[in-house]
Amino acid sequence: MSFRALLFLSAWMFATGIFGVLSRRHVVALLLSIELLFNGVNLALLTFAWAYGALSAASLAFLGIAVTVAEVAVGLAIFLLVVRLTGKAAADELKQLAG
Amino acid sequence: MQTASLLPVWLVLATLGLTFLVDLSGRPRTALRVAALGGLVALLSLIWTPDGAFLGLSVDAYVRFAQAVLLGAAVLALLASPPYMRHFRMERLAGDYALLLLFTLLGGMLLMSVRDWLALFVAFELLSIPLYAAAALNKRSPEGAEGALKFFLFGSVSSAFLLLGVGMMTLVSGSTAFSSVVVREAFLPAGLALLLVGFGFKVAMFPFYFWAPDVYESAPTPLVAFLSVAPKAAGILILFRILQEVVLPAGLSSALAWVAFASALTMVVGNLLALPQTHLKRLLAYSGVAHIGYVLAALAAGTAEGAGMSLFYFTVYLFSNMGAFLGVAAVEMMGLSPTLEGVAGLYRRSPALAMSFLAFLLSLGGIPFVLGFWSKLFVFFAAAQAGLWVLVFLGALLAVVALFYYLNVARWMLIVEEMQEEPAGPPPAAVVALVVMAAFVVVVGGLVPQVLVQPALLAAGG
Amino acid sequence: MKAFYLVLFAPFVSFALLALWPGLRRSGKPAAWTSIAAVAVSLLSAIALFFQYDGGVHEVRWVWIPLAHFPSLTVGFLVDGLSVVMALVVALVAFAVQVYSLGYMSEEPPASLGRYYTYHSLFTFSMLGLVFANNLLEAYIFWELVGACSYLLIGFWFYKPSAARAALKAFWTTRLGDVGFALGIAVLFAHFGFLSYDKLFALEPSHALFLGLLGVYVGAMGKSAQFPLHIWLPDAMEGPTPVSALIHAATMVAAGVFLMVRLMPALQHTPELLHLVLWIGAITAFLAATMALVERDIKRVLAFSTISQLGYMMAAVGALSAGAAFFHLFTHAFFKALLFLAAGSVIHAMHTNDMFAMGGLARPMRWTMILFLVGALALAGMPPLSGYFSKDEILVATAHAPVPFALLMITVFLTAFYMFRAFFLTFTGEPRNPESHPHESPVVMLWPMGVLAILAAVAGFFGSTVHEMLNHSLGFESLHSGEEHHPAWIPYLGLGLGLLGILVAWMGYARRIFRPERVYAAFYPLAKVLEERYFIDHIFLLLYWLGYNTVATVVGFVDRYIVDGVVNFVTWATFEVGKALRRFHNGVVQDILLGVVVGFLILAFFATGF
């Protein structure tokens, strides 16, 4: 277990998530990428908590997981609505709103 | 009686419960009215709410002032909603809509009074997540769903940044409470940078504002009216507290330079983007971005005056901007499209609406004698006192650009002939009454601004 | 001294009536009479105020916005010599113009006429408010209101695209100046914490004072059409002619000069700024006059002339001679309003602005011709008409600065030349458009012009009164006069140049335009002399074409394509940048999420301390 390696992994997951969010087309893939983002953040928070003995960061990671689940629930409901109304699951095809 | 300091919060919670019960009994429209009434009662209860701290939530004059702005925005939006929902045949969802709006309101009110990072994060999310759902409520509109999806994606991505930022801020002081103690200095700049990403999204600051025009264009207009004021006010005002209680005492004075930088860019980009717009809701969205640039100038001053001035700014903004959005809602309910062509000749169709619009546009543009002039002037004073002359100069220059697009809207409404062929119905009386009332405040307030300025300054406690 | 409440608020009452009572406004004539009655009350009270005036400085003041941490803002009114005279001028010209408009605007539909008079009432009120203001902030507020009325009236015929465009151009250009004004106020307030005149006048010279006054001057440049912010004024002629007479000749455009005169006790501490004012004023006077040389539109000739005369006034301000500036403002208000109204009378009859489509109007419009001639002679500085005295004072005041003085002297010649070019083209010779059947304007239009003509003729004799009133104004006791002893030849040279201008206009222009046989018949002896000096005449024509025309064309080119172009370019570029930024909003959520990432990267860059 190494502090730097864990932070490296956290940054890796976060950056991968950023890539996914910016470059995947499927809305669900975007959601999964957002999960990666949050997981990267949670890993960083727990690493801090473990390394510095900072329970505050761990508490926040705990809340973070719950918030993520709530977000995903609303996000998936919106995704289903989008599919129902437009028949499209690719985020980059949804561009009625622009300018 | 420490619990009394949370009186408005309790009242909104009670309203939530009551609204839920009424909605459950199959009367969604009544639920909407109950929510509005409850909000109004909570707003009035602020008069008797004392200072105090309870459950880690502390309330002082600043918090009460901010909560009044949030409650005012919610009440205006809820009052304008029933006719809007009826017109767009969304009445079955009126109860859900009211509940989501109340949840958001609660999130904002709690956010104003939190004093620890954990609660800050959760309250922040409570201010966000119900709004994603509420933006998607018009299920006949594919654009509505698209806008909601963009809103959700933007919010989620930035809240990942925020979560990390809040985590780092707790590590700075080694405690969950807001505190100026610095244990691990290295976390402070990184934490603040990440925090600003999350807040940047919430207040639609450059370059985190991209969601705003799309969501504003597609979401139900009364909700947008709320969305354009309350979350921004909550975000900026709590950011003020964080800067004053944590960041500046901890010695990161360059934070003010970051904010000044963001202020300049936000003003420039918001105003320039508003210029070529033809859709009123998009135009107001970008102009809202520009206005955040102005408030950020007061924030960048980092003084108690700055805090007082931004309280005042949001009070003014509450009336001018919500008034404008509710006016747009009335236009939509007349069967007109909310674009420049759609509102052409509005004066002939509804003089009251068009003249109120003129008042809002003048106020947003900062023309003397209306409220918006004073809010801009005082923000400039606050920035000038802190020596931020570049911001003052830029702001004054961009105010010219802003006037151009605001007056262009006024020109279409008052001077250009009607263009839309199909006959427009009369605007709903209830909404027009709200709009005229807001216009009245904007005009009369412009003559006696001290009525608002002094309480705002006192509340900021400088 | 209570009369000033009546002076100020009578137009406000009529504005409120017209604005809040749509029935009255839409009725047309009754609305007009309401407004005229109000301005008549205002005028009578102003006259009463003038005669009651006891030579003191009276001020009423209230605290407007008591602030906890900023110094409080006060509002109030200042009644002293300067405001009393200025209010009299404003009320008088406003009254004349409003009466005249009854005839000029008689073809407007009632609702439109009501709207016209509503704007007029608001304008008169705001202009008087600006005159009586006792602090810069209040002045700024009225300043903006006056500007707003000006845009509304320039764009009064909004269905004409050129009128709408002109209103927009006026808006942009003067707003640009107003940004300077607002910043100046902000500097002064932030640095000193007060804006009322009496406190500002007590200040010692300082850097902040210079910056603040510079800002105010930039505002005055916009309103008073100083180079290079003058470009809006010629276009502003798209509005109804009475509006041009009132707002764009006599009162609003003079507001910049008025403000500078008002601030003279403070300006004397900033000699560098005054130097700038002098130079810009002289350059403006000269350039505008050259531009008037080749103009075909009679109203635009007058507009250029207004710019040029405002340049004179500013030059006098710059020469520390507030008295000369204000005196010229005083006389100019009468003769320029008169000229505009006379031009309006011609336009009303001919339905065109083009002087080359007029001609021979002396016979059908005898009264108009006489009135125009009085105005033109006054403007050209012919004694004993008013312009002679006031222009003379300015020339004397600026004599210590050789280059501006020379420019102003040359301008005297040019002014006489272009004015009489306009006069000859319009009133003499044969009608160039046989289709038109011009007729004299109705009495309701002639009377106001007559009153103004009398004033334009005799106003010059009130020089000592004006100076004395000015000495009774706030802060002026401490001011030393800029006039020292100057050579006695200045008035003669000025007069000579003016006469020469008239002569050359007649020689060069009349000969070039009219058919030779008619010129022979009418002016045989002089033409004979000219014929004998045929060669010189040709040289003159050649010089004219090579010299003046080239200068005028070049200046016109610079004006149209460079100064104008810069303004248009800035407008265009702002829009283009907006549109370019819009391209980032392509609606694709993945692409716009890039905003969050970029923002994070910027902030992270800050956070790592670069």
Added chain:
Amino acid sequence: MNPVFTLLVVLVMAASLGVVLSRSVFRAAYFLAFALVGTGFLYLGMSPIFSAVQILLYTGGVLTLVIFAVMLSGKPELSTVFHRPAQGLIAALLVFFALLSLTARLPEPPEPRTIPVDVFAAYFFREGALAFEILSLLLLAALFGALAVARKQGGEG
């Protein structure tokens, strides 16, 4: 370095890549599960309670939702996977380096210690009580929101 730890890190890194690179959304979801469970194992040494939460609740909950959503929408994959991948790659690399440089400035930790469950619980319910209360409201709001979005409006097309 502990070989098990190194292996786990490499596996999680690979699984993260799998999430964003795999063609089918189903497969991406499995990769996410893999990454989440892998992280959960990493948590074992830091805070066992988190390990449990991560593996039992989070992974299960999120994945069930995702798979439901994909099945309800009936669109598990698209003809093209990526939208402007180069842009995303550059941005991701920049973010990666930005995060690394931000964390590189952090001080070396004194001595990392596993967080005992009871200590954490006591801390959380003392310091995080308010946040927890608000969290309950948030979950309620999200539930309402999701239901409201999913509900039929009546008479819609």
